Amino acid sequence: MEDIISKIKEAELVGRGGAGFPVYKKWELVKSFSGDKYIIANGAEGEPGVRKDEYILKNHSQEVISALELADKYLQAKEIFLYLNHKFKYLERKLKKQIRGNKKIKIIYKPKNAGYIAGEESALLSILENRHLEAGLRPPFPVESGYNSSPTLVNNVETLYNVSLVAKDQYQNDRFYTISGACFNPGVYKLKEDFSIKQVLELTKNLPAFDFFVQVGGDASGEVLNQKQINHEVSGCGAVTIYNLKKHEPIELLKFWVSFYVDNSCGKCTPCREGTYRLQQMLSAKKMNWDHFLEILDNLSYSSFCALGSSLPIPIKSYLKNINPDLSLT
Amino acid sequence: MKKKITLKINNKKVIAVAGQTILEVAKENNIFIPTLCHHPDLPVKGNCRICLVEIKGQKRLFTSCSTVVKQGMEVKTNSKKVKFSRNLNLELIFSEHVEKCPTCINNIDCQLLALAKRYKIKITEFPDRKNQRKTYKLGPAVEIDGSQCIDCQSCLQACELLSGISHLKLSGRGYRQEIKPVNKLKGKSAKEAGFACVYCGQCALHCPVGSAQEQSNFLEVEKILNNPKIKAVAQIAPAVRVSIGEEFGLKPGEVVTEKLFSALKLLGFEAVFDVNFGADITTLVEAQELVDRIKNKKPLPMMTSCCPAWVRYIEVYRPELIPLLTSSRSPQLHNAGLIKSYWQKLNQETGRQIKTVSIMPCTAKKYEAKRPELKVKGQNLIDEVLTTRELAYLLHKKGIDLKKLKPEKPDNLLSRHSGAAAIYGGSGGVMESALRTAKYYLSPKSKFKALEFKTVRGLQGIKEANFKIGAKTLKVAVVSGLKNAQKLLDQRKKYHYIEVMACPGGCIGGGGQPIPTNSEIREKRRQALYKIDATKKLRQAHKNNEALNMLKWLEDNNLSHKILHTKYFKRTK
Ligand code: SF4
Ligand code: SF4
Ligand code: SF4
Ligand code: SF4
Ligand code: FES
Numbered sequence: 001m002e003d004i005i006s007k008i009k010e011a012e013l014v015g016r017g018g019a020g021f022p023v024y025k026k027w028e029l030v031k032s033f034s035g036d037k038y039i040i041a042n043g044a045e046g047e048p049g050v051r052k053d054e055y056i057l058k059n060h061s062q063e064v065i066s067a068l069e070l071a072d073k074y075l076q077a078k079e080i081f082l083y084l085n086h087k088f089k090y091l092e093r094k095l096k097k098q099i100r101g102n103k104k105i106k107i108i109y110k111p112k113n114a115g116y117i118a119g120e121e122s123a124l125l126s127i128l129e130n131r132h133l134e135a136g137l138r139p140p141f142p143v144e145s146g147y148n149s150s151p152t153l154v155n156n157v158e159t160l161y162n163v164s165l166v167a168k169d170q171y172q173n174d175r176f177y178t179i180s181g182a183c184f185n186p187g188v189y190k191l192k193e194d195f196s197i198k199q200v201l202e203l204t205k206n207l208p209a210f211d212f213f214v215q216v217g218g219d220a221s222g223e224v225l226n227q228k229q230i231n232h233e234v235s236g237c238g239a240v241t242i243y244n245l246k247k248h249e250p251i252e253l254l255k256f257w258v259s260f261y262v263d264n265s266c267g268k269c270t271p272c273r274e275g276t277y278r279l280q281q282m283l284s285a286k287k288m289n290w291d292h293f294l295e296i297l298d299n300l301s302y303s304s305f306c307a308l309g310s311s312l313p314i315p316i317k318s319y320l321k322n323i324n325p326d327l328s329l330t
Numbered sequence: 331m332k333k334k335i336t337l338k339i340n341n342k343k344v345i346a347v348a349g350q351t352i353l354e355v356a357k358e359n360n361i362f363i364p365t366l367c368h369h370p371d372l373p374v375k376g377n378c379r380i381c382l383v384e385i386k387g388q389k390r391l392f393t394s395c396s397t398v399v400k401q402g403m404e405v406k407t408n409s410k411k412v413k414f415s416r417n418l419n420l421e422l423i424f425s426e427h428v429e430k431c432p433t434c435i436n437n438i439d440c441q442l443l444a445l446a447k448r449y450k451i452k453i454t455e456f457p458d459r460k461n462q463r464k465t466y467k468l469g470p471a472v473e474i475d476g477s478q479c480i481d482c483q484s485c486l487q488a489c490e491l492l493s494g495i496s497h498l499k500l501s502g503r504g505y506r507q508e509i510k511p512v513n514k515l516k517g518k519s520a521k522e523a524g525f526a527c528v529y530c531g532q533c534a535l536h537c538p539v540g541s542a543q544e545q546s547n548f549l550e551v552e553k554i555l556n557n558p559k560i561k562a563v564a565q566i567a568p569a570v571r572v573s574i575g576e577e578f579g580l581k582p583g584e585v586v587t588e589k590l591f592s593a594l595k596l597l598g599f600e601a602v603f604d605v606n607f608g609a610d611i612t613t614l615v616e617a618q619e620l621v622d623r624i625k626n627k628k629p630l631p632m633m634t635s636c637c638p639a640w641v642r643y644i645e646v647y648r649p650e651l652i653p654l655l656t657s658s659r660s661p662q663l664h665n666a667g668l669i670k671s672y673w674q675k676l677n678q679e680t681g682r683q684i685k686t687v688s689i690m691p692c693t694a695k696k697y698e699a700k701r702p703e704l705k706v707k708g709q710n711l712i713d714e715v716l717t718t719r720e721l722a723y724l725l726h727k728k729g730i731d732l733k734k735l736k737p738e739k740p741d742n743l744l745s746r747h748s749g750a751a752a753i754y755g756g757s758g759g760v761m762e763s764a765l766r767t768a769k770y771y772l773s774p775k776s777k778f779k780a781l782e783f784k785t786v787r788g789l790q791g792i793k794e795a796n797f798k799i800g801a802k803t804l805k806v807a808v809v810s811g812l813k814n815a816q817k818l819l820d821q822r823k824k825y826h827y828i829e830v831m832a833c834p835g836g837c838i839g840g841g842g843q844p845i846p847t848n849s850e851i852r853e854k855r856r857q858a859l860y861k862i863d864a865t866k867k868l869r870q871a872h873k874n875n876e877a878l879n880m881l882k883w884l885e886d887n888n889l890s891h892k893i894l895h896t897k898y899f900k901r902t903k
Binding site for chain 1: 374376378379380382390393396411414418419422423426481499500502504505506507
């Protein structure tokens with residue numbers, strides 16, 4: 001079984017969470033801690049503009065399940081959870097068929113109103129354990145103390161899909177890109193993992209003829225880049241959303257971002273629970289106090305409890321910097 | 331030995347032990363870091379984001395309550411960035427909290443107000459957003475005012491982890507979330523759901539901003555005091571004298587009994603009494619019952635009943651154990667029973683009604699005082715109950731500075747009490763007092779010197795001991811913290827006698843006591859109680875002649891049963 005670990009290591013698989021943590025290390029860590037082991041396939045996919053998990057589960061679920069079985073062989077897990085967005089219920093029959101015979105694997109859905117935070121590693125544990133949904137304190141990390149306070153492997157479904165390719169020696173350094181927004185050919189595409197935004201848009205015939213800008217890494221937390229910056233690699237979860245520069249409405253866009261965070265904040269910490277609420281109020285007020293607005297954003301990145309709160313400043317600040325530098329001067 | 335670590339806080343080199351948090355290390359080195367959601371009695375949450383520090387080399391800030399020190403760390407507790415975020419978070423928190431300071435009992439202890447002053451926060455930077463929130467009343471004891479809640483979740487933890495009830499739940503998400511009492515069973519048993527509150531007030535004691543608070547009765551008490559047709563009398567519980575000084579800047583554990591008498595007189599009470607007298611009565615009644623149960627093979631273990639939160643726990647969640655509770659009433663009721671019978675007879679004035687006000691460390695005592703079966707001849711024995719905090723608030727309001735007052739004596743009658751009564755306020759006190767007397771009852775002739783049963787003392791949640799009395803070995807257990815009691819109940823059959831106090835450390839850690847509380851403060855208060863005991867000549871209830879005379883008087887007047895004993899009922903809500 002060491003075999004699979006060295007294969008994953010050789011393939012240099014990293015988690016898609018953004019932190020770029022090597023997958024083999026996570027597996028090894030879970031194994032190194034004592035106690036019952038648990039495995040969770042994270043298919044909660046809660047960020048707008050990202051559709052790759054659904055795509056993978058629709059087209060490659062067998063691979064995901066065989067990767068879970070590989071992980072199980074390696075870890076001897078007590079239970080395995082396939083944790084899915086409730087929107088994927090339509091896939092249940094097929095999935096159940098595929099996992100039949102493996103009594104360890106259970107399908108659990110992210111509750112309908114649980115929102116984006118319910119996909120975060122520590123928050124999804126609160127759902128599986130039937131506790132009040134909120135982000136948890138780390139350390140300890142799930143690898144040491146996760147589900148039932150036991151060592152738990154949480155891998156995204158894309159990672160698991162890649163693991164099964166690696167095992168079959170079919171991994172070719174591809175990744176999934178979700179293209180959406182103001183374009184002709186939206187969808188999920190499998191392409192080389194180091195492509196630039198421009199390459200991806202060209203190859204998928206989505207490069208607009210009009211003036212545009214893009215948001216990369218999800219409609220909620222992705223960074224906003226202008227037309228000159230599209231030679232950057234596609235980062236994060238591989239999503240590219242295209243906006244029409246002339247037709248978009250700046251304040252409406254800010255409101256969209258802020259509202260998403262207001263609705264998805266778990267409520268645990270002050271900067272996010274209160275800060276996002278105040279941002280929303282400010283955007284609807286007659287007169288905008290930009291200084292205050294930007295202070296609350298800075299405070300989110302300095303002091304929020306989890307990555308959800310600290311990611312709201314990413315789209316807004318990059319938008320103000322790269323697309324609309326005059327807006328906050330009004 | 332744990333590994334030693336060196337780090338720098340504000341450029342000063344400090345030494346820490348591996349595993350300590352930055353907050354702990356800062357505290358040891360007298361470096362102040364503000365906190366709101368952190369409570370030493372409870373696990374770390376990291377919710378409020380007030381205790382922020384900057385760590386060299388890191389872009390974001392860290393919460394010192396949840397961040398463990400590392401070798402070579404360089405920490406700044408007051409950098410520009412820290413000030414920026416901490417102050418902004420304080421402003422945001424203040425915008426959740428509708429200020430009601432002038433009429434808020436908690437205004438002496440409010441940690442939020444103190445921080446706002448310290449950092450000169452504009453408390454109205456943002457408009458209040460919780461004006462429309464509801465207030466939830468928990469029986470007649472505690473309330474949660476949603477318009478003041480800052481979402482720190484300490485009350486949830488206190489109720490779940492200290493009291494083991496989980497009556498409070500967080501409902502909703504994001505800025506809409508709200509602390510709510512459980513009022514639906516949703517297919518669960520009452521116990522699983524935490525359906526009934528026991529009124530212990532631990533939620534209020536651990537709330538940093540008085541959003542969870544006692545239901546205040548100071549207005550009613552002011553009315554009593556202002557009414558010339560009422561002769562108002564007060565009685566003070568054993569645990570109040572060692573804590574109320576804290577509300578006036580004294581150190582925890584400073585004993586202010588006589589100053590308290592004079593403060594109450596200044597407020598307008600015409601006579602003041604010490605519940606310690608009632609505690610001696612309770613000891614006599616309870617020891618008698620214990621001996622009777624042992625000698626006559628009646629249900630054992632006998633369990634104490636002077637903590638109303640504990641009694642309510644049994645009545646709601648474990649009614650099958652009701653026969654194990656001693657039928658003895660609690661000290662505040664014994665004392666008030668004598669005030670409203672014996673003392674009232676001697677001191678009645680035509681056209682003036684006597685009303686009693688109890689000063690208690692406890693929120694559950696408000697509920698106990700209102701239990702209908704405790705009335706005697708249709709009259710309530712206790713008309714109002716104030717917590718330690720409420721009395722302090724009232725004194726502050728009237729400009730009475732407790733620490734500057736001259737000592738005063740209590741009323742002549744019902745005042746002699748033993749050292750055994752004094753220790754009722756700490757966990758193990760009731761047990762020890764009863765044992766001192768039960769030992770005498772069981773083998774009156776044995777010439778024992780030992781008065782102190784030290785194994786039942788202290789702040790630990792569960793204490794066990796065996797005592798040889800004559801030929802018999804008495805097995806006892808002493809529990810504080812209702813959650814611990816729930817654990818112990820499974821093994822109850824091992825024991826003859828069990829004392830339970832719902833609050834950590836007993837009433838010295840009571841839900842109505844001064845804020846803040848923590849184990850050091852409770853320990854200081856505890857030691858003060860035992861010091862009172864140790865310096866007394868009279869240390870056993872059965873040597874208190876006045877108490878014995880009162881029992882006789884009650885018997886002669888056919889009042890023993892009515893005033894000394896009570897019944898318990900199975901309750902569904
Ligand atoms: S930043 Fe805070 S409130 Fe927001 S989702 Fe994370 S823990 Fe919850
Ligand atoms: S009074 Fe006690 S039982 Fe009731 S909610 Fe508060 S902590 Fe829980
Ligand atoms: S009621 Fe008090 S203790 Fe409970 S969450 Fe609100 S502020 Fe915190
Ligand atoms: S331990 Fe004391 S303060 Fe706490 S509920 Fe019981 S009687 Fe009240
Ligand atoms: S005291 Fe540390 S986050 Fe609240």
